[in-house]
Amino acid sequence: MTIDLRSDTVTRPSAAMxxxxxxxxxxxDVYGExxxxxxxxxxxxxDLGFETGLFLPSGTQSNLxxxxxxxxxxxxxxxxxxxxxxxxxxGGAAVLGSIQPQPIVHAPDGTLPLDALERAVKPDDPHxxxxxxxxxxNTWHGRVLPxxxxxxxxxxxxxxxxxxxxxxxRLFNAAVASGRPPRELAAPFDSxxxxxxxxxxxxxxxxxxxxxxxxxxxxxWRKMLGGGLRQSGLLAAAALYALDxxxxxxxxxxxxxxxxxxxxxxxxxxxxxxxxxxxxxIEVDASRLRALDAHLQAHGVRASIGYLxxxxxxxxxxxxxxxxxxxxxxFRSFAA
Ligand SMILES: *Cc1c(COP(=O)(O)O)cnc(C)c1O
Numbered sequence: 001m002t003i004d005l006r007s008d009t010v011t012r013p014s015a016a017m018x019x020x021x022x023x024x025x026x027x028x029d030v031y032g033e034x035x036x037x038x039x040x041x042x043x044x045x046x047d048l049g050f051e052t053g054l055f056l057p058s059g060t061q062s063n064l065x066x067x068x069x070x071x072x073x074x075x076x077x078x079x080x081x082x083x084x085x086x087x088x089x090x091g092g093a094a095v096l097g098s099i100q101p102q103p104i105v106h107a108p109d110g111t112l113p114l115d116a117l118e119r120a121v122k123p124d125d126p127h128x129x130x131x132x133x134x135x136x137x138n139t140w141h142g143r144v145l146p147x148x149x150x151x152x153x154x155x156x157x158x159x160x161x162x163x164x165x166x167x168x169x170r171l172f173n174a175a176v177a178s179g180r181p182p183r184e185l186a187a188p189f190d191s192x193x194x195x196x197x198x199x200x201x202x203x204x205x206x207x208x209x210x211x212x213x214x215x216x217x218x219x220x221w222r223k224m225l226g227g228g229l230r231q232s233g234l235l236a237a238a239a240l241y242a243l244d245x246x247x248x249x250x251x252x253x254x255x256x257x258x259x260x261x262x263x264x265x266x267x268x269x270x271x272x273x274x275x276x277x278x279x280x281x282i283e284v285d286a287s288r289l290r291a292l293d294a295h296l297q298a299h300g301v302r303a304s305i306g307y308l309x310x311x312x313x314x315x316x317x318x319x320x321x322x323x324x325x326x327x328x329x330x331f332r333s334f335a336a
Contacts, residue, residue, distance in 0.1 A: 001128045002301075003302065003318065004302045004318070005166075005303050005313040007316075008314050009197055011197055013201070013203050016245070017242070020238060023237070024188050025233060026232075026297070027183060028231065028233040029229055032093065034233040036237050036240070040207065045314070047243075049186055050234055051210070051212050052210070053209045053227075054066055054208070054219060055205060055239075056206045056222060056227055058167050059084075059193060060088075061206070061225060062206040062208045063135075063305045064093060066208055067092075067093045068093075068097045068099070069221065070163045070214075072132075075130045075131075075135070076099065076133075077093070077132060077135050078100065078124070078135065079101050080103060080110075082140075083135065083140070083210075084167055086101050102120050109143065109149075112136070121168055133164070134163075136150065137169070137217050138171060138321045139170045140167055140277065140311075141279065141307065144173075144174045148176065155188075159167065163191075164190050165189060168185070168193060170199060171192065172194070172247050172250060173199055174254075176254070179235050184261065186209070190210060190214070193207070193209075194207055195266045196242055196243075199250050199253055200243065201242050202235070205232075205235050205239050216225055221280060248291055252318055254319075256324045257314075257315045260280050261275035261280045263325070264331055268335040269288060270334075270336075271282070279313070283310055284309055289309070295333070301326070
Protein backbone atom coordinates (compact mmCIF):
# COMPACT_ATOMS: atom_id res chain seq x y z
CA MET A 1 0.00 0.00 0.00
CA THR A 2 1.46 3.33 -1.09
CA ILE A 3 1.88 6.00 1.58
CA ASP A 4 0.54 8.96 -0.36
CA LEU A 5 1.47 12.27 1.27
CA ARG A 6 0.85 14.44 -1.81
CA SER A 7 -2.50 15.81 -0.65
CA ASP A 8 -5.52 15.13 1.53
CA THR A 9 -7.54 14.80 -1.69
CA VAL A 10 -6.23 11.28 -2.37
CA THR A 11 -8.44 9.49 0.17
CA ARG A 12 -10.75 6.75 -1.03
CA PRO A 13 -14.26 6.32 0.38
CA SER A 14 -14.40 3.74 3.17
CA ALA A 15 -16.81 0.78 3.11
CA ALA A 16 -19.11 2.65 5.52
CA MET A 17 -19.09 5.76 3.33
CA UNK A 18 -19.84 3.61 0.27
CA UNK A 19 -22.77 2.07 2.18
CA UNK A 20 -24.09 5.58 2.90
CA UNK A 21 -23.76 6.40 -0.81
CA UNK A 22 -25.61 3.22 -1.76
CA UNK A 23 -28.46 4.03 0.63
CA UNK A 24 -28.89 7.67 -0.48
CA UNK A 25 -32.32 8.93 -1.42
CA UNK A 26 -31.93 10.91 -4.66
CA UNK A 27 -33.78 13.10 -7.15
CA UNK A 28 -32.90 15.54 -9.91
CA ASP A 29 -31.08 18.35 -8.13
CA VAL A 30 -31.30 20.74 -11.09
CA TYR A 31 -35.07 20.56 -10.49
CA GLY A 32 -34.34 21.06 -6.77
CA GLU A 33 -35.61 17.55 -6.06
CA UNK A 34 -32.69 15.79 -4.45
CA UNK A 35 -33.47 15.43 -0.73
CA UNK A 36 -29.95 14.38 0.22
CA UNK A 37 -28.36 17.42 -1.44
CA UNK A 38 -30.94 19.62 0.27
CA UNK A 39 -30.07 17.99 3.61
CA UNK A 40 -26.34 18.63 3.08
CA UNK A 41 -26.90 22.27 2.11
CA UNK A 42 -29.22 22.81 5.14
CA UNK A 43 -26.82 21.04 7.49
CA UNK A 44 -23.81 23.15 6.54
CA UNK A 45 -25.83 26.39 6.44
CA UNK A 46 -27.03 25.68 10.00
CA ASP A 47 -23.62 24.56 11.25
CA LEU A 48 -21.85 27.61 9.81
CA GLY A 49 -24.59 30.14 10.56
CA PHE A 50 -25.76 31.00 7.03
CA GLU A 51 -29.19 31.35 5.49
CA THR A 52 -28.55 28.73 2.82
CA GLY A 53 -25.96 26.84 0.79
CA LEU A 54 -25.23 25.33 -2.63
CA PHE A 55 -23.58 22.00 -3.41
CA LEU A 56 -20.90 22.29 -6.08
CA PRO A 57 -18.61 19.84 -7.85
CA SER A 58 -15.35 21.43 -6.67
CA GLY A 59 -13.80 24.08 -4.47
CA THR A 60 -12.49 25.86 -7.55
CA GLN A 61 -16.00 26.24 -8.94
CA SER A 62 -17.30 27.26 -5.52
CA ASN A 63 -14.70 30.04 -5.14
CA LEU A 64 -15.16 31.16 -8.75
CA UNK A 65 -18.92 31.42 -8.29
CA UNK A 66 -18.46 33.39 -5.08
CA UNK A 67 -16.20 35.85 -6.94
CA UNK A 68 -18.75 36.08 -9.79
CA UNK A 69 -21.50 36.82 -7.27
CA UNK A 70 -19.57 39.51 -5.42
CA UNK A 71 -17.87 41.20 -8.39
CA UNK A 72 -18.89 42.42 -11.85
CA UNK A 73 -16.85 42.92 -15.01
CA UNK A 74 -14.17 45.50 -14.22
CA UNK A 75 -14.29 44.96 -10.47
CA UNK A 76 -11.40 43.65 -8.43
CA UNK A 77 -10.84 41.53 -5.34
CA UNK A 78 -8.04 41.79 -2.78
CA UNK A 79 -6.42 38.38 -2.34
CA UNK A 80 -3.22 36.81 -1.04
CA UNK A 81 -0.35 36.42 -3.48
CA UNK A 82 -0.19 32.75 -2.41
CA UNK A 83 -3.94 32.24 -2.06
CA UNK A 84 -5.71 29.43 -3.88
CA UNK A 85 -8.31 31.85 -5.27
CA UNK A 86 -5.53 33.85 -6.92
CA UNK A 87 -2.79 31.42 -7.83
CA UNK A 88 -4.26 27.96 -8.17
CA UNK A 89 -7.56 28.38 -9.99
CA UNK A 90 -6.34 28.91 -13.54
CA GLY A 91 -7.03 32.63 -13.48
CA GLY A 92 -10.74 31.76 -13.66
CA ALA A 93 -11.98 35.02 -12.16
CA ALA A 94 -10.14 37.00 -14.86
CA VAL A 95 -10.86 34.56 -17.70
CA LEU A 96 -14.53 33.89 -17.01
CA GLY A 97 -15.59 36.91 -14.96
CA SER A 98 -13.41 39.80 -16.24
CA ILE A 99 -12.61 40.30 -12.55
CA GLN A 100 -9.15 41.60 -11.71
CA PRO A 101 -7.26 40.13 -8.78
CA GLN A 102 -5.20 42.53 -6.65
CA PRO A 103 -2.65 40.23 -5.01
CA ILE A 104 -1.30 41.18 -1.57
CA VAL A 105 1.94 39.81 -0.11
CA HIS A 106 1.20 37.61 2.92
CA ALA A 107 2.74 38.22 6.31
CA PRO A 108 4.60 35.10 7.51
CA ASP A 109 1.55 34.03 9.53
CA GLY A 110 -0.56 34.00 6.38
CA THR A 111 -2.48 37.18 7.13
CA LEU A 112 -2.80 40.06 4.64
CA PRO A 113 -1.63 43.12 6.62
CA LEU A 114 -4.34 45.74 7.01
CA ASP A 115 -2.03 48.57 5.97
CA ALA A 116 -1.20 46.73 2.73
CA LEU A 117 -4.93 46.16 2.13
CA GLU A 118 -5.62 49.83 2.80
CA ARG A 119 -2.99 50.88 0.24
CA ALA A 120 -4.49 48.51 -2.35
CA VAL A 121 -8.06 49.85 -2.27
CA LYS A 122 -8.60 51.99 -5.36
CA PRO A 123 -10.16 55.43 -5.26
CA ASP A 124 -13.36 56.02 -7.24
CA ASP A 125 -11.62 57.15 -10.43
CA PRO A 126 -11.93 55.82 -14.00
CA HIS A 127 -8.22 54.91 -14.00
CA UNK A 128 -8.90 52.06 -11.62
CA UNK A 129 -10.86 48.88 -11.30
CA UNK A 130 -13.56 49.06 -8.62
CA UNK A 131 -12.40 47.32 -5.45
CA UNK A 132 -15.30 45.15 -4.28
CA UNK A 133 -14.15 42.21 -2.21
CA UNK A 134 -11.61 40.89 0.27
CA UNK A 135 -10.95 37.15 -0.10
CA UNK A 136 -9.22 35.28 2.74
CA UNK A 137 -8.22 31.62 3.10
CA ASN A 138 -8.36 29.51 6.31
CA THR A 139 -6.39 27.34 6.76
CA TRP A 140 -3.67 28.83 4.56
CA HIS A 141 -0.75 26.45 3.88
CA GLY A 142 -2.12 24.54 6.85
CA ARG A 143 -2.01 27.59 9.12
CA VAL A 144 -5.01 28.68 11.11
CA LEU A 145 -5.49 32.44 10.62
CA PRO A 146 -5.54 34.27 13.98
CA UNK A 147 -9.24 34.85 14.63
CA UNK A 148 -8.70 38.36 15.99
CA UNK A 149 -7.05 39.19 12.64
CA UNK A 150 -9.99 37.71 10.70
CA UNK A 151 -12.46 39.76 12.73
CA UNK A 152 -10.38 42.95 12.29
CA UNK A 153 -9.88 42.38 8.54
CA UNK A 154 -13.60 41.79 7.97
CA UNK A 155 -14.48 44.90 10.00
CA UNK A 156 -11.94 46.90 7.98
CA UNK A 157 -13.41 45.59 4.71
CA UNK A 158 -16.95 46.45 5.75
CA UNK A 159 -15.79 49.96 6.68
CA UNK A 160 -14.44 50.29 3.14
CA UNK A 161 -17.70 49.01 1.62
CA UNK A 162 -16.18 45.68 0.56
CA UNK A 163 -17.75 42.23 0.80
CA UNK A 164 -15.73 39.44 2.46
CA UNK A 165 -15.34 35.86 1.16
CA UNK A 166 -13.61 32.96 2.86
CA UNK A 167 -12.00 30.11 0.97
CA UNK A 168 -12.55 27.67 3.82
CA UNK A 169 -11.47 24.58 1.91
CA ARG A 170 -10.05 23.33 5.23
CA LEU A 171 -12.26 25.31 7.62
CA PHE A 172 -12.89 22.19 9.71
CA ASN A 173 -9.15 21.66 10.16
CA ALA A 174 -8.97 25.25 11.43
CA ALA A 175 -11.89 24.65 13.79
CA VAL A 176 -10.48 21.43 15.22
CA ALA A 177 -6.97 22.86 15.59
CA SER A 178 -8.10 26.11 17.23
CA GLY A 179 -10.87 24.60 19.35
CA ARG A 180 -13.26 27.24 18.00
CA PRO A 181 -16.63 26.25 16.52
CA PRO A 182 -16.70 26.38 12.69
CA ARG A 183 -19.58 28.84 13.02
CA GLU A 184 -17.35 31.31 14.87
CA LEU A 185 -14.67 31.06 12.16
CA ALA A 186 -17.31 31.61 9.45
CA ALA A 187 -19.18 34.44 11.20
CA PRO A 188 -17.20 37.40 9.83
CA PHE A 189 -17.87 36.46 6.17
CA ASP A 190 -20.58 37.16 3.59
CA SER A 191 -19.79 33.86 1.86
CA UNK A 192 -17.78 30.78 2.78
CA UNK A 193 -16.68 27.89 0.59
CA UNK A 194 -15.90 24.56 2.26
CA UNK A 195 -14.44 21.43 0.65
CA UNK A 196 -15.77 17.98 1.51
CA UNK A 197 -13.13 16.25 -0.60
CA UNK A 198 -10.04 17.29 1.38
CA UNK A 199 -9.43 16.13 4.95
CA UNK A 200 -13.08 15.20 5.40
CA UNK A 201 -12.54 12.37 2.92
CA UNK A 202 -15.60 12.59 0.67
CA UNK A 203 -14.89 11.74 -2.97
CA UNK A 204 -16.34 14.90 -4.55
CA UNK A 205 -17.83 18.22 -3.61
CA UNK A 206 -17.82 21.62 -2.00
CA UNK A 207 -20.56 23.78 -0.54
CA UNK A 208 -20.85 27.55 -0.88
CA UNK A 209 -22.69 29.29 1.98
CA UNK A 210 -24.29 32.71 1.93
CA UNK A 211 -27.60 34.53 2.11
CA UNK A 212 -30.53 33.61 -0.13
CA UNK A 213 -29.83 36.38 -2.65
CA UNK A 214 -26.19 35.37 -3.10
CA UNK A 215 -26.96 31.66 -3.30
CA UNK A 216 -29.79 32.32 -5.78
CA UNK A 217 -27.32 34.04 -8.05
CA UNK A 218 -24.76 31.32 -7.40
CA UNK A 219 -27.30 28.76 -8.62
CA UNK A 220 -27.54 30.59 -11.96
CA TRP A 221 -23.73 30.68 -12.31
CA ARG A 222 -23.51 27.00 -11.39
CA LYS A 223 -25.86 26.05 -14.22
CA MET A 224 -24.00 28.31 -16.64
CA LEU A 225 -20.65 26.81 -15.69
CA GLY A 226 -21.93 23.27 -16.17
CA GLY A 227 -21.99 22.46 -12.47
CA GLY A 228 -25.69 21.63 -12.23
CA LEU A 229 -25.72 17.94 -11.30
CA ARG A 230 -28.65 15.53 -11.36
CA GLN A 231 -28.80 12.67 -8.79
CA SER A 232 -25.96 14.25 -6.82
CA GLY A 233 -27.45 12.98 -3.57
CA LEU A 234 -25.03 10.07 -4.08
CA LEU A 235 -22.21 12.57 -3.54
CA ALA A 236 -24.02 14.53 -0.84
CA ALA A 237 -24.55 11.29 1.11
CA ALA A 238 -20.79 10.80 1.21
CA ALA A 239 -20.37 14.40 2.37
CA LEU A 240 -22.98 13.98 5.13
CA TYR A 241 -21.24 10.79 6.23
CA ALA A 242 -17.96 12.73 6.34
CA LEU A 243 -19.49 15.51 8.45
CA ASP A 244 -20.85 12.93 10.91
CA UNK A 245 -17.70 10.82 11.18
CA UNK A 246 -14.62 12.63 9.93
CA UNK A 247 -14.52 16.02 11.62
CA UNK A 248 -13.32 15.23 15.16
CA UNK A 249 -10.75 12.81 13.78
CA UNK A 250 -8.95 15.64 11.93
CA UNK A 251 -7.10 16.03 15.25
CA UNK A 252 -5.40 12.69 14.46
CA UNK A 253 -4.19 14.04 11.12
CA UNK A 254 -2.77 17.07 12.92
CA UNK A 255 -1.01 14.92 15.53
CA UNK A 256 0.42 12.68 12.80
CA UNK A 257 1.74 15.71 10.88
CA UNK A 258 3.43 16.85 14.10
CA UNK A 259 4.91 13.35 14.56
CA UNK A 260 6.16 13.33 10.96
CA UNK A 261 7.79 16.75 11.47
CA UNK A 262 9.49 15.41 14.61
CA UNK A 263 10.79 12.37 12.70
CA UNK A 264 12.24 14.60 9.96
CA UNK A 265 13.75 17.10 12.36
CA UNK A 266 17.54 17.12 12.24
CA UNK A 267 17.89 14.82 9.22
CA UNK A 268 20.85 15.74 7.05
CA UNK A 269 19.83 17.79 3.99
CA UNK A 270 16.18 18.12 5.03
CA UNK A 271 14.99 21.21 6.92
CA UNK A 272 11.54 21.24 8.43
CA UNK A 273 10.28 24.72 7.53
CA UNK A 274 6.81 24.56 9.06
CA UNK A 275 4.14 22.23 10.42
CA UNK A 276 0.57 23.37 10.89
CA UNK A 277 -2.61 21.27 11.12
CA UNK A 278 -2.22 18.42 8.60
CA UNK A 279 0.69 19.84 6.61
CA UNK A 280 4.46 19.65 6.91
CA UNK A 281 6.70 21.79 4.70
CA ILE A 282 10.30 20.75 4.23
CA GLU A 283 13.17 22.36 2.37
CA VAL A 284 15.42 20.11 0.33
CA ASP A 285 18.46 21.16 -1.67
CA ALA A 286 17.26 21.52 -5.28
CA SER A 287 20.06 19.24 -6.54
CA ARG A 288 18.75 16.37 -4.38
CA LEU A 289 15.03 16.63 -5.24
CA ARG A 290 15.09 13.98 -8.00
CA ALA A 291 17.07 11.56 -5.83
CA LEU A 292 14.66 12.09 -2.93
CA ASP A 293 11.66 11.46 -5.17
CA ALA A 294 13.17 8.22 -6.50
CA HIS A 295 14.18 7.07 -3.02
CA LEU A 296 10.74 7.73 -1.54
CA GLN A 297 8.98 5.98 -4.42
CA ALA A 298 11.25 2.96 -4.00
CA HIS A 299 10.09 2.88 -0.36
CA GLY A 300 6.42 3.19 -1.23
CA VAL A 301 6.11 6.86 -0.29
CA ARG A 302 4.67 9.51 -2.61
CA ALA A 303 5.20 13.25 -2.15
CA SER A 304 4.58 16.20 -4.49
CA ILE A 305 8.16 16.84 -5.48
CA GLY A 306 8.53 19.33 -8.31
CA TYR A 307 11.48 21.58 -9.08
CA LEU A 308 11.08 23.91 -6.08
CA UNK A 309 13.03 23.21 -2.88
CA UNK A 310 9.89 23.36 -0.72
CA UNK A 311 8.06 20.06 -0.48
CA UNK A 312 4.62 19.76 1.14
CA UNK A 313 3.65 16.58 2.99
CA UNK A 314 -0.01 16.13 3.92
CA UNK A 315 -1.63 13.72 6.36
CA UNK A 316 -5.17 12.44 5.92
CA UNK A 317 -7.71 9.69 6.55
CA UNK A 318 -5.69 7.00 4.75
CA UNK A 319 -2.44 7.72 6.66
CA UNK A 320 -2.19 5.87 9.97
CA UNK A 321 0.52 5.83 12.65
CA UNK A 322 2.41 3.00 10.94
CA UNK A 323 2.45 4.96 7.66
CA UNK A 324 3.97 7.96 9.46
CA UNK A 325 6.70 5.81 11.01
CA UNK A 326 7.41 4.16 7.62
CA UNK A 327 7.55 7.54 5.86
CA UNK A 328 9.90 8.84 8.57
CA UNK A 329 12.13 5.80 8.07
CA UNK A 330 12.21 6.36 4.30
CA PHE A 331 13.39 9.96 4.80
CA ARG A 332 15.94 8.82 7.41
CA SER A 333 17.47 6.24 5.06
CA PHE A 334 17.65 8.89 2.34
CA ALA A 335 19.45 11.33 4.63
CA ALA A 336 21.88 8.67 5.88
C1 LIG B 1 -8.27 22.32 -2.86
C2 LIG B 1 -8.48 23.75 -2.59
C3 LIG B 1 -9.40 24.48 -3.33
C4 LIG B 1 -10.11 23.95 -4.55
O1 LIG B 1 -10.75 22.76 -4.42
P1 LIG B 1 -10.90 21.74 -5.65
O2 LIG B 1 -12.05 20.91 -5.22
O3 LIG B 1 -9.61 21.02 -5.76
O4 LIG B 1 -11.22 22.55 -6.88
C5 LIG B 1 -9.60 25.80 -2.97
N1 LIG B 1 -8.91 26.36 -1.97
C6 LIG B 1 -8.01 25.69 -1.25
C7 LIG B 1 -7.29 26.38 -0.15
C8 LIG B 1 -7.75 24.36 -1.55
O5 LIG B 1 -6.84 23.69 -0.84
